[in-house]
Amino acid sequence: MDMYEVIVVGAGPAGCMLAQTAGKRCRVLLVESRDLHVPIEDGKEKSCGGLLNPTAQEVLAKLGLALPKEVLETPQVFAIRAIDYDTNQERYYPKHYINIHRGAFDRWMLSEALLSPRVDLCDRTTVVGFTPYETHVEVTLREKNGSVRQVKTRYLVGTDGAASLVRRHLEQKYCGPDEPRFPIRRYVSLQQWFTVEEEMPYYVALFDQRVTDYYSWMIPKSGHVILGAAIPEGKNVRGRFQYLKHRVQATGFSLGTPVREQGAILLRPYGPGSVYLGKGRVFLAGEAAGFISASSEEGISYALSSGTALGEALLYRKTPEETETLYRKRVLKLRWGLAAKAMKSVIMYSPKLRGAVFRSGLLSMDVK
């Protein structure tokens, strides 16, 4: 049976950063269920708004990484139009996101990780289970053709995103009545793509309690606009989305027939207590660990930072306990950041408080 030092489950931004960092000295296997050999245009990328916020830009800068031009989308816009249907107000705010093609971004991150000769990639392969032992972890992989095999590793890392199998298995095994739990809210995000003749010169954020207690968005992408919403799991997602569509059309946005639809689970932490870093030889990073903003749904910067932090901890590790201590230390600032976002979300998602902020005009700007 093959033996790796680190097996990373999921080649998203967290997994790629982790593989790249740990791959400086460790033998790493990066396992990804998607087919990474199909052309990017096939549109099988993760469902995402594809906006890199200034924090993500700063993280890339600190890592010495510069975005290649094929990752960039058009248009690049610098304002957000916030429409509050709950209080019938709207405002424009300056915003400095970079509009990216999410599929191209993930492929670029992967190519950076694979520069290390110590990193092996196994795509079209899903991790379906694992068993931790004192000295190693046995991982079960299922390939696309249905064949199943076991691989051994010293450390297993779940960077498998919001619907993380690794987190679920750890919680089932270890989080009981006598052990801490890490509660986190789950949303279903639905995105539809529409062809447009004229690009919107802004992003749109939509607030409507009849759709969600979170928010909805519109993002221009190369001749298209994405309409998306994050709706609490278990609610009437399709019905609420239809209602949202009617609402934005009534506001003057012309949408037509969707050319594409994407769905995904999205996590929303209550604060730092929602973050679960793992147990023993099994760790979590990125959204699987609960690293994502509770106010804006932005998770790419957290994925890059937590993936790097765990990769560094694994590089300098001697024991699982030392790795955990070092990882915990390196993500302390990120956890404080999550606490600040959770506090901000209390104001943003209370119609009364948000209405007062809109009325005050604080930080908003005039647009012709």
Ligand SMILES: Cc1cc2nc3c(=O)[nH]c(=O)nc-3n(C[C@H](O)[C@H](O)[C@H](O)COP(=O)(O)OP(=O)(O)OC[C@H]3O[C@@H](n4cnc5c(N)ncnc54)[C@H](O)[C@@H]3O)c2cc1C
């Ligand atoms: C609709 C939507 C819009 C968003 N918009 C933005 C945005 O504009 N800006 C932003 O910063 N953030 C945004 N986010 C959040 C952001 O996409 C995530 O937080 C970020 O992608 C998390 O990165 P990750 O590497 O932790 O996980 P992911 O990017 O989710 O990657 C996980 C990978 O693991 C693979 N995988 C899963 N399970 C297995 C398994 N068992 N075996 C093998 N592989 C597996 C998946 O195929 C996937 O490639 C958005 C999220 C959603 C849902």
